[in-house]
Amino acid sequence: MESKxxxxxxxxxxxxxxRVEKVVSKLDGVNKASVNFATETLSVEYETRxxxxxxxxxxxxxxxxxxxxxxxxxxxxxxxxxxxxxxxRxxxxxxxxxxxxxxxVNFATExxxxxxxxxxVTYGQIKAxxxxxxxEIIKEEQKExxxxxxxxxxxxxxxxxxxxxxxxxxxxxxxxxxxxxPLPKMIxxxxxxxxxxxIQLVLTLPVVIAGYKFYKIGLKNLIKLxxxxxxxxxxxxxxxxxxxxxxxxxxxxxxxxxAMHLYFESAAVILTLITLGKYLEAVxxxxxxxxxxxxxxxxxxxxxxxxxxxxxxxxxxEVLVGDIVIVKPGEKLPVDGVVIEGSxxxxxxxxxxxxxxxxxxxxxxxxxxxxxKTGYIKYQxxxxxxxxxxxxxxxxxxxxxxxxxxxxxxxxxISSYFVPIVIGLAIISSLAWLFAGETGVFALxxxxxxxxxxxxxxxxxxxxxxxxxxxxxxxxxGVLIKGxxxxxxxYKLNTVVFDKTGTITEGKPKVTDxxxxxxxxxxxxxxxxxxxxxxxxxxGEAIVRAAEERNLSFRSISQxxxxxxxxxxxxxxxxxxxxxxKKLMNEKNIDISSVNLQADxxxxxxxTPMYIAVDNKLAGIIAVADTVKPSSQKAIETLHAMGIKVxxxxxxxxxxxxxxxKQVKIDIVLADVLPADKANEVKKLQANGDLVxxxxxxxxxxxxxxxxxxxxxxxxxxxxxIESADIVLMRSDLMDVSTAIKLSKATIRNIKQNLFWxxxxxxxxxxxxxxILHIFGGPLxxxxxxxxxxxxxxxxxxxxxxxxxxxxx
Numbered sequence: 037m038e039s040k041x042x043x044x045x046x047x048x049x050x051x052x053x054x055r056v057e058k059v060v061s062k063l064d065g066v067n068k069a070s071v072n073f074a075t076e077t078l079s080v081e082y083e084t085r086x087x088x089x090x091x092x093x094x095x096x097x098x099x100x101x102x103x104x105x106x107x108x109x110x111x112x113x114x115x116x117x118x119x120x121x122x123x124x125r126x127x128x129x130x131x132x133x134x135x136x137x138x139x140x141v142n143f144a145t146e147x148x149x150x151x152x153x154x155x156x157v158t159y160g161q162i163k164a165x166x167x168x169x170x171x172e173i174i175k176e177e178q179k180e181x182x183x184x185x186x187x188x189x190x191x192x193x194x195x196x197x198x199x200x201x202x203x204x205x206x207x208x209x210x211x212x213x214x215x216x217x218p219l220p221k222m223i224x225x226x227x228x229x230x231x232x233x234x235i236q237l238v239l240t241l242p243v244v245i246a247g248y249k250f251y252k253i254g255l256k257n258l259i260k261l262x263x264x265x266x267x268x269x270x271x272x273x274x275x276x277x278x279x280x281x282x283x284x285x286x287x288x289x290x291x292x293x294x295a296m297h298l299y300f301e302s303a304a305v306i307l308t309l310i311t312l313g314k315y316l317e318a319v320x321x322x323x324x325x326x327x328x329x330x331x332x333x334x335x336x337x338x339x340x341x342x343x344x345x346x347x348x349x350x351x352x353x354e355v356l357v358g359d360i361v362i363v364k365p366g367e368k369l370p371v372d373g374v375v376i377e378g379s380x381x382x383x384x385x386x387x388x389x390x391x392x393x394x395x396x397x398x399x400x401x402x403x404x405x406x407x408x409k410t411g412y413i414k415y416q417x418x419x420x421x422x423x424x425x426x427x428x429x430x431x432x433x434x435x436x437x438x439x440x441x442x443x444x445x446x447x448x449x450i451s452s453y454f455v456p457i458v459i460g461l462a463i464i465s466s467l468a469w470l471f472a473g474e475t476g477v478f479a480l481x482x483x484x485x486x487x488x489x490x491x492x493x494x495x496x497x498x499x500x501x502x503x504x505x506x507x508x509x510x511x512x513x514g515v516l517i518k519g520x521x522x523x524x525x526x527y528k529l530n531t532v533v534f535d536k537t538g539t540i541t542e543g544k545p546k547v548t549d550x551x552x553x554x555x556x557x558x559x560x561x562x563x564x565x566x567x568x569x570x571x572x573x574x575x576g577e578a579i580v581r582a583a584e585e586r587n588l589s590f591r592s593i594s595q596x597x598x599x600x601x602x603x604x605x606x607x608x609x610x611x612x613x614x615x616x617x618k619k620l621m622n623e624k625n626i627d628i629s630s631v632n633l634q635a636d637x638x639x640x641x642x643x644t645p646m647y648i649a650v651d652n653k654l655a656g657i658i659a660v661a662d663t664v665k666p667s668s669q670k671a672i673e674t675l676h677a678m679g680i681k682v683x684x685x686x687x688x689x690x691x692x693x694x695x696x697x698k699q700v701k702i703d704i705v706l707a708d709v710l711p712a713d714k715a716n717e718v719k720k721l722q723a724n725g726d727l728v729x730x731x732x733x734x735x736x737x738x739x740x741x742x743x744x745x746x747x748x749x750x751x752x753x754x755x756x757x758i759e760s761a762d763i764v765l766m767r768s769d770l771m772d773v774s775t776a777i778k779l780s781k782a783t784i785r786n787i788k789q790n791l792f793w794x795x796x797x798x799x800x801x802x803x804x805x806x807x808i809l810h811i812f813g814g815p816l817x818x819x820x821x822x823x824x825x826x827x828x829x830x831x832x833x834x835x836x837x838x839x840x841x842x843x844x845x
Contacts, residue, residue, distance in 0.1 A: 037067070040089065042078045042155065043104035044071065044096065059099045063087050076104075089156065090134060105153040107137065112148045113174035114141070114166060118253055119265035120495055121455050122171070125257070129169045133157050144500035170256050192315035198246045199308040203301075206239040210301040229295035233284045236300040244277065247307040263455040265490075269310055271459070272487035272819065276303040279480055297477045299484075306488055306823040316831045334405040335426055339370035342414070359417045363408045371404040372419035380411030429516060429766075442524055443499060443787055450495060450795075458802070462486035465806040481819060485805040489822035494797060494829040498790035501837035506783030509843050514766035515776045522762035526746050526780035528727050532675055532773060533706075533718060533740075535732035536686035536696060539750060539770070541662040543733075545574050547582035548643055549659035551634055558588055560656045564648050566591040567606045567615050575644060578660045603646070614649040621647050626654055642695025669700045671770035676701070678774065681726070685709055685717055685740070714740035731773055748773060782843050790833045797829045 047053055053071040056078060060069040065086025071078050080092060093103045117123055123141040126148055131139040135156025140149045150162055163173045209223060209232070219225075225232040244251075251274070254266030276299035283294035341348050342360040352370045355361070360376070363369055369382070381393035384406040393409050396402055402415055404424040421427065466483035470476065503520045510517045517523055534540050550557045565583030568576035569590055583590070595607035602623065603616015614624055618635070621628045626649045628635070635645045635657060643661040647654065672682050683704035686693050693707035706717050714730075718740050721728050730737070730744035741747030741761050749761035750768050765772040805817045 037081065038084050039079070039081045040092075042080070042092070042096075044076050044078050045102040045104045047071075047076060047101060055099055056096060056101055059095050060092055063091060063095055066092070088134075104155070105137075106155045107151060108154050109149065109151045110159060110162070112150065112162070112166075114146055114148050114171050115174050116171040116253065117141075117143060117146060118249075119143070120497070121262070121264035122253075122257075125169055125262045125264070126166055126171060128262075129165050130162055133161060133165060136162075142500045144497055144504055169262075170253070170260070189315060189318040192311060192318055195246045196308065196311045196315050199243045199304070199311055202239045202242045203304045203308040206236055206243075206304050207301050209239070210236055210298065225295045229292040230284070230287050232295055233280075233287055233298055236298055237281070237284060240277065240280075240300040240304045243304040243307050244273070247273075247311060250307065250310070263459060265455065267455060268458060268487040268490055269306070271462075272484040273303040273306050275480065276300070276306075276484055276819070299480070302484060302819045305820045306484075309820070309823040310488075310826065313826065313828065313830060316834075334368075335424075336368040336370050336405075340364075340367075353421070355417055355420050357417055357420055361415050361417055363413050363415070365408060365410055365412065367408050369402055369404050369406050369408060369415075371417045372424045373402055373415040373417045375400045375402060375413055375415045377415075378411055378413035380413050381409045383407040383409055429511065442521060443784070443791070454490070454495070454798075458487065458490040461802060461806065469807060478816075481816065482805070482807050484819040485817045485822045486802060488819050489801045489805040489817070489826050490798060494794035494833045495791075497830060497833050497837075498794045499787050501834055502783050502786040502790060502840060505837050505840040506779060506786070506843075509840055510776070510779050513772065513775055513779075515772050515779065516764040516766065517776065517780070518762050518764075522746060523780045523783050525727070526729070526763065526777055527784045529680060529729050529746060529777060531681045531683060531721055531726040532729045532731060533683040533685055533721065533744070534702075534770070535714075535730075535737050535740075536684050536688065536693065537662060538733045539731055540668045540684060540696065540700060541664055543662065545578040545644075545660045545662050547578055547658060548661045548663065549638060549657070551631060551657040551659075553630065553654055553656050555650070555655045558586060560648055560658065561586065562588040562591065563608060563613055563650070563655075564615050564646070564658055566593060566608055567596075567604055567613055569593075575646065575660045579646075579658060612651050614652075615646060617645075618647065621649065621654070624649070624652065626652060628654055630654070631657055639691060640695060642692045642699075644692075664696060664699055665768070665770065667769050667771050671773060672700050672702065674771065674774040675777075678777065680777070683721065685714055715743040718743045729773070731770070733768075748776065779843060782840060786837060786840055790836055793836070794829065794833055797825075801825060801829075 044056055047056065057069050057071045060066055060078065060080055063082070065083040066080060067083070068081040069078065070080075078096070082092070096103055114126060117126070120143050123143040126141045127139050130136055130148065130150055133152075135153040136150060137153065138149075138151040141147070142149070148162075148166065152162070166173055208217065209219065212219065219232075221227050223231045223235050250266045250269045254264065254268070254270030257264050258267045258270070280298045280300045280303070283298050286294040335352060337352060338349050339352050339355050339359075340362040341350055341355060342362055347362060355371050361370060361373060363380075365380070375396050375398055377398065379395070379397040382396050382402060383393045384403055396413065402413075403426070404419075405426045419425070422431075462483050465486055466479040469482050470479040499520070503523060506523060507517050507519075517526075537543050547561070550560060552560055561579070561583050565580045565588065568579050591608045593606050593608055594610075595605075597605040599605060599616065599620060602620035603614065606613045606615075614620060614626065618628065626647070628647060631647075631654070635647075638645045638657070638659045641661075643659040646658045646660060648656055648658060675682050681703045682701075683706060684693065684697055684702045685706040686696075687709055688696075688707060690705070690707040693705050696702075697705045704721075709717055714732075714737065718728055718730055722743075722745070727745045729746040729748055730740045731748040731750070732741055733750035737749075741749060746763060747761040748763045748765060750765055763776050765776070801822070805822055807816060810816045
């Protein structure tokens, strides 16, 4: 008997509660069901033999309600995987657990990412399932990628050296006489066949012992009916070893012909070559995660803090939000914050990819791990620990590397069936040759060669290694790609939609033109700025900024009158000043006919003309516009060169929008679009069959970013926009949009190459090992050559993925 409480979603009244009670009570095996409408909780008592939690959930859903799920995602380090078959096994055993929504294992990063309903399943159950399958969960404090990789590769190097020390003399003794190398009489196969056989046994045993992990893992998985690559190696080498031991027994019985049919050297050399392959693989895998390691190593270990008037040097972990941090020239900033004293140039290239140092002064935001170049600054810590920009970037890249691209699904399906098929082919081919009249030794050679040449590792490594290197390379450029799916979709894009304000344009209006009538430019600007001083209107702020840049002095205002929708009227030095649009001038009967043509041209160019009149006489026009970013035109030209259409979306009127579009050569203009309608405009483009990327930086862009096939957030934008996006550009440079697309194309191309070589290797290698060439008079594949080829296939895939590190935008 089991008792459970479940949260129900969708009930609107007590009648709903009664309905849920009724449908659950009717289930065979449910003894008692009651629903508390106030707490929205179903309490149910049932017999597990007759009814399951899944049955109850289905009954509730059939009635039109939902069981509330408390979803959580864990990313767990797993130890003990040796090939992609292991990764598939862990996916399978965890995916079967009730309450697990999604389970993905990345063999390259050795991480399990599992999304589960905490109402139904716990982390402990996942851990138990993984351990029961024969693998080990690594605790949080054990996670040190670099140390772990180095430790693993050094162990494998030791195993390889030990194996090599014994395998080389074994190979000379067993095969040297075939090429005319003399052997001492004591171990000469013609004179002392037993000694010849026993010395090989003695030299083989240390190699077998050094490779014990292949047997420990391989045989365990074989017993559990989930064989992996280690199982193939274990079966192949043990078959060769025990056949040779049987040969020694036959020699002691007087049949000395078995001295010429020993397979000790095959077992030992196969183990040695595969250990070498594993070592090279571990070294290469370590290199694929170098981007993460480099990011993690950016933050300084200590911080200088001012507390109660004293300067303290503390470990970075002890810095608290609100602490005053002191940074001298040449030092790295320990955490994120806001400058409260001093000014400096700060190099943020390690996080944003921006090579030019950024000037910082009071009120400026600073990022932890950036480098203080010139001045002494004090700043208040606003984000520490896991909340800093650096930690968020590391987490984003780690999460991306843990995800699978859709292209990997085919490889996963094949590799899950791969090992059992290979064992089947090895048995069938060896038996076929035996029935065809070949000797047992010949059939055994075929059996071992087929087992040893097969390589599910190459298939398992093809996708994740390329994604690891690709996303890591992106991080170096300040382009953060949130996973394999985003990468794969990005390379297919044919339309990019840019938000106008703050994305194509600077987002801050600037004074672009001053037209005067019988008055000096500086005089008009000084009067207008004095009138707008303290204004919160973006156009007014632009005029004030322009006056400050020219170091103009502001006049005092004796009267101020705001005229909504028109402008303002003020009294400065006993002069009546009017500043506003055409409506204000017409209302106050100011003649503006002399500047009509110039005003119309300004509006056509996407600028806003603001008229200024002094004592009821027009003095001039100040034009204000949101200027285009210097990089926008080049970025759009680059996208056009890549065959991608470019659209611009804005709330501005069509005339202004088209003026901006003309400047930067935009293909499609979507004007007068309300913030709430941006997502619908993206949807319309998708309805035409376009694969759309949306580039934006504001809260109002978040729905459109989520609607687009790929959402690209400008890193200087809001947290909401960044959260909704698939790709984050750390610097506000639109050239990085094309960088992201080029990087995705390079990564997907690399994945396809890897899969081609991995599939091609097995498609060609296995038939050769089965003896296809031998049928037509060709050579037979020696098991030792097969082992070398198998090891090289994984290493070649990894080396190809590492070529992505040479990517240039």
